[in-house]
Amino acid sequence: MTRRGLLFVLSSPSGAGKSTLSKMLLAADGAISLSVSATTRPPRPGEVDGKDYHFVSVERFEAMVDNGDFFEWAHVFGNRYGTPRLAVEALLAQGSDVLFDIDWQGAQQLHHAAGADVARVFILPPSIAELEHRLRARGTDSDAVITARMERARAEISHWSEYDYVLINADVEACFAQVRTVLNAERLRLARQLGMTEFTRGLMG
Amino acid sequence: MTRRGLLFVLSSPSGAGKSTLSKMLLAADGAISLSVSATTRPPRPGEVDGKDYHFVSVERFEAMVDNGDFFEWAHVFGNRYGTPRLAVEALLAQGSDVLFDIDWQGAQQLHHAAGADVARVFILPPSIAELEHRLRARGTDSDAVITARMERARAEISHWSEYDYVLINADVEACFAQVRTVLNAERLRLARQLGMTEFTRGLMG
Numbered sequence: 001m002t003r004r005g006l007l008f009v010l011s012s013p014s015g016a017g018k019s020t021l022s023k024m025l026l027a028a029d030g031a032i033s034l035s036v037s038a039t040t041r042p043p044r045p046g047e048v049d050g051k052d053y054h055f056v057s058v059e060r061f062e063a064m065v066d067n068g069d070f071f072e073w074a075h076v077f078g079n080r081y082g083t084p085r086l087a088v089e090a091l092l093a094q095g096s097d098v099l100f101d102i103d104w105q106g107a108q109q110l111h112h113a114a115g116a117d118v119a120r121v122f123i124l125p126p127s128i129a130e131l132e133h134r135l136r137a138r139g140t141d142s143d144a145v146i147t148a149r150m151e152r153a154r155a156e157i158s159h160w161s162e163y164d165y166v167l168i169n170a171d172v173e174a175c176f177a178q179v180r181t182v183l184n185a186e187r188l189r190l191a192r193q194l195g196m197t198e199f200t201r202g203l204m205g
Numbered sequence: 206m207t208r209r210g211l212l213f214v215l216s217s218p219s220g221a222g223k224s225t226l227s228k229m230l231l232a233a234d235g236a237i238s239l240s241v242s243a244t245t246r247p248p249r250p251g252e253v254d255g256k257d258y259h260f261v262s263v264e265r266f267e268a269m270v271d272n273g274d275f276f277e278w279a280h281v282f283g284n285r286y287g288t289p290r291l292a293v294e295a296l297l298a299q300g301s302d303v304l305f306d307i308d309w310q311g312a313q314q315l316h317h318a319a320g321a322d323v324a325r326v327f328i329l330p331p332s333i334a335e336l337e338h339r340l341r342a343r344g345t346d347s348d349a350v351i352t353a354r355m356e357r358a359r360a361e362i363s364h365w366s367e368y369d370y371v372l373i374n375a376d377v378e379a380c381f382a383q384v385r386t387v388l389n390a391e392r393l394r395l396a397r398q399l400g401m402t403e404f405t406r407g408l409m410g
Contacts, residue, residue, distance in 0.1 A: 122395075127404045160408060165390070166398040168405070178393055185370070185390030188383055190327075193371040199332045200373070203365060 004192050005092035007114050008032060008183055009100045009107045009163075012123035013153030015134045017169040021123065022101045024176050025183070032097040032183070035088050037106075038064065041079035054084070072109030077152070081106065097187070104159035111162075119186040121179065122163035126170040128154070209397050210297035212319050213237060213388055214305045214312045214368075217328035218358030220339045222374040226328065227306045229381050230388070237302040237388070240293050242311075243269065246284035259289070277314030282357070286311065302392070309364035316367075324391040326384065327368035331375040333359070 010025075012018035026034055038054040040061050049055050056064070061080050064070060073082030083106065091098045100110060111118050125131035131153055135146050160166060165182050169175040186192070193200060215230075217223035231239055243259040245266050254260050261269070266285050269275060278287030288311065296303045305315060316323050330336035336358055340351050365371060370387050374380040391397070398405060 124404065157408070161395060163395055165393045166395050166405070167393060168398075178389075181386055182390045182393055184383075185387045188370045188372060188387055190366060190368055190371050193373075199329065200371070203362065 004117060005095065006097040006183075006186055006192060007088070007100060007110060007118040008097055008186070009102060009110060009118060009120040010123065010179070011103055011107050011120070011156070011159075011163065012169070013125070013131060013156040014149055015131050015153065016123045016125040017172055017175065018101060018123050020172060021169070021176055021179055022099060024172075025099060025179060029180070029183070032099050033091050034099050034101065035083055035091070037081050037083055037102065038070075038073075039079055039081045041081075071113055072106050074103075074105035074109070076103060076105065083110070097183070104156055104162065108159075108162060116191055119165070119182070120163040121165045121167060121182055122160045123175065124157065124160060124166060124168050126168060128157075209322060210300065211302040211388075211391055211397060212293070212305060212315060212323040213302055213391070214307060214315060214323060214325040215328065215384070216308055216312050216325070216361070216364075216368065217374070218330070218336060218361040219354055220336050220358065221328045221330040222377055222380065223306060223328050225377060226374075226381055226384055227304060229377075230304060230384060234385070234388070237304050238296050239304050239306065240288055240296070242286050242288055242307065243275075243278075244284055244286045246286075276318055277311050279308075279310040279314070281308060281310065288315070302388070309361055309367065313364075313367060321396055324370070324387065325368040326370045326372060326387055327365045328380065329362065329365060329371060329373050331373060333362075 010018050010022055036054055038056050038061060040056060040058050043055050065073060069085055070082040071085045071088055073080060088098055107120050111120065132150055135149055167175050167178045215223050215227055241259055243261050243266060245261060245263050248260050270278060274290055275287035276290045276293055278285060293303055312325050316325065337355055340354055372380050372383045
């Protein structure tokens with residue numbers, strides 16, 4: 001028996017640091033790999049197909065849904081997002097943990113599908129005002145877009161209590177250390193230690 | 206609303222390093238305090254009343270049981286051990302986390318009494334042979350005493366799957382780092398973060 005892989009979920013409202021923290025984690029920790037979602041939304045500048053997302057047509061996405069290819073999928077603001085099942089299973093089979101940079105809908109479905117193998121972390125901004133300040137400081141979005149983003153942020157934050165851990169991202173380095181602490185502790189949970197050594201395998205009888 | 210304190214349980218068979226790890230943790234982490242158990246067994250050389258244990262008579266212990274003074278208590282190999290309720294509640298009220306250096310019976314009762322506020326860590330030796338080697342290396346015990354200790358160790362180890370985390374103590378510094386990781390991650394759990402900042406207090410409505 002080999003170690004059971006861990007499904008590690010990071011969610012946050014846009015602007016609270018989830019994507020930055022995910023990239024830092026993937027760079028720092030060789031034992032976890034990103035689950036690349038499929039989406040019907042068009043790529044943003046700089047996004048790479050197969051790395052950031054699998055960009056697919058609506059028709060292709062629907063065929064994958066019909067085929068049972070998704071671990072979880074959801075409509076989010078007019079686009080579809082889904083987690084390809086085979087890719088996750090392949091990573092777990094290699095003994096890798098899997099990182100999910102997904103929203104509350106995905107986290108909820110993943111939790112229902114995989115239960116105790118999922119650890120869910122929600123990243124909060126220090127305050128709503130600070131979140132808005134960060135979005136405005138990017139200088140890329142109009143007032144209308146920022147208003148819409150803040151609405152989405154409030155909706156995302158309303159699901160914070162469905163998570164196992166809650167981190168407050170006031171300082172990205174400090175928050176990143178907390179992300180790593182949570183991941184490393186989750187790796188020490190009983191269910192993930194069962195096959196770790198000859199001794200523990202022996203204890204299982 | 207203030208932060209909810211955490212009841213942090215370390216259990217292991219004798220010789221697997223629980224007491225060493227407990228002392229290291231209390232020295233390194235100012236936010237956790239030891240729950241000092243009451244016991245009817247006589248002090249061993251070097252043990253200090255009120256620091257290692259509260260040493261009490263059988264009559265006094267029974268009066269405390271009748272009085273409901275214990276969070277949990279148990280008979281262990283002819284002696285009684287119990288966790289005084291008021292002392293734990295006083296530590297929690299001060300905002301401290303509380304460390305319990307107790308056996309599987311105590312851990313089980315504490316879990317039933319305090320549920321989600323308890324995080325239980327079991328320390329395993331690398332193997333049964335290594336545990337016996339460590340007990341013999343102390344050079345203080347006769348063969349008969351070591352045989353009895355090994356019997357007790359096997360009984361304790363049989364309860365390892367009732368814990369939340371399992372650590373293997375092959376190297377005490379590495380195992381200590383894991384103990385700290387688990388404690389720090391448990392502090393980041395949702396239920397313990399509710400009162401942490403003005404923002405999270407606001408989210409609670």
